[in-house]
Amino acid sequence: MAALKALVVDDASFVRDLVKRTVRQRFPVIETTDAQNGRRAQSLMSRTTFDLVLCDWEMPEMSGLELLQWMRQQPHYEKVPFIMITSRGDKDHVVEAVKEGVSEYLGKPFSPEGLSKKIIKVMGRRLKDAMGRSGKSMEGPADAFKExxxxxxxxxxxxPAKPAPxxxxxxxxxxxxxxxxxxxxxxxxxxxxxxxxxxxxxxxxxxxxxxxxxxxxxxxxxxxxxxxxxxxxxxxxxxxxxxxxxxxxxxxxxxxxxxxxxxxxxxxxxxxxxxxxxxxxxxxxxxxxxxxxxxxxxx
The missing domain is CATH 2.40.10.220 (predicted glycosyltransferase like domains)
Structure with a gap:
């Protein structure tokens, strides 16, 4: 049974699958649930307690920033790690997310290694202890298909040789x-x-x-x-x-x-x-x- 729970939020199913696959391969102690937008995520979070949220910024119905703002107003989610995963990498957006209480910021496209480092950073000792108790290594198997x-x-x-004039x-x-x-x-x-x-x-x-x-x-x-x-x-x-x-x-x-x-x-x-x-x-x-x-x- 997984020791930790993570919620993956993105309007693109392809991106959600990439995030879930990375988490599953690198951190088998984390169970993942996904939502296609902030509104759906909010509904899930009201019924289940998650230990980590990995969320896109630009989504229909409720954006990642709006979800973050709502989270930080909930006593049981005030300190829960929130990683914003988005193609918005300009300084103004980063500063805005930091002001609202984001834990880490990861730009799209991301590598499995980059995502893993962010998760390890925000989860800290809690993740390390959970992995240790399960006898698992922090290094997940390589993605053979991708390689x-x-x-x-x-x-x-x-x-390449230069073509003639x-x-x-x-x-x-x-x-x-x-x-x-x-x-x-x-x-x-x-x-x-x-x-x-x-x-x-x-x-x-x-x-x-x-x-x-x-x-x-x-x-x-x-x-x-x-x-x-x-x-x-x-x-x-x-x-x-x-x-x-x-x-x-x-x-x-x-x-x-x-x-x-x-x-x-x-x-x-x-x-x-x-x-x-x-x-x-x-x-x-x-x-x-x-x-x-x-x-x-x-x-």
Whole structure:
């Protein structure tokens, strides 16, 4: 029987599953329950006492910040560790969460190691004693599937051969990123009508600068130069896209497909397809706005 209970709150089932899997593998003494938004979490917490809450910020019905505010007003949850797991990593949001009593702050995408360290930090001696009594080690088993998938996208030890001038010309025509590898990030300058839409795709250990090739309400396909660090299949991703002069949409997803753009073995460009996982109406509205702008600019 598990000694501790954790509540995982996120509107994306994919993210909830990642968190629960990490907790299950690394800390078998923690039993996990999940909720798709703050309102549902509040209902569960009113009936059951949890020892740890791992929560997203942006969710429909009740946000993670609102849930945190409610928690800190409840006598039995006033001191319970709360880890905010979110794609909002700017200083203002971190400060706001700290003021409301957050225990730790973890940015998306996160690695299992990063999440584990946060849990160990906030649970402290209580977790260590529970693991000791169960005879379990703090080091969980490796995710064999993830490691195998990562082998598919390892960077080569030697840089790819440069194509001849005529190949460069053809590549530039087919792959606009060749001429835009130094384009400004979307956080600084939105794409104008008729121009390329530049997106940054964040992974747990790297950021990919890319050009949006196609996008709809379920996925985005971007083209990136091969000399960058690429993720593995099913890795978490956060896609940052400029939807206005001062607003950036941050969409959570996972790597669905990786493939070479050209048929040549030494292709300089990789196509990355990210499947979106958010179930937040506001994010869907932001995405719809970006899709409409993208299609209008590429007619």
């Amino acid at each position: 195998s998938a990562a082998l598919l996208t390892q960077k080569r030890d030697t840089p 005529d190949q460069n010309a053809r590549a530039a025509a087919d792959n606009p990123l060749l001429a835009a590898s130094s384009a400004p990030s979307p956080a600084k300058k939105p794409a104008a009508k008729g121009s390329m839409s530049v997106a940054q795709v964040r992974f747990a250990d790297s950021t990919l600068t890319s050009v949006v090739k196609d996008i709809n309400l379920t996925e985005v396909r971007v083209i990136a130069k091969r000399d960058q660090e690429f993720p593995g299949i099913l890795d978490q991703a956060v896609v940052d896209m400029e939807i206005g002069p001062e607003k950036t949409a941050r969409l959570n997803g996972y790597v669905h497909q990786l493939q070479a753009v050209d048929r040549r073995q030494d292709s300089d460009f990789i196509s990355v397809t990210i499947r979106f996982v958010d179930d937040d109406p506001q994010k869907m509205e932001d995405l719809s706005r970006f899709v409409a702008t993208f299609r209008a600019g590429n007619r």
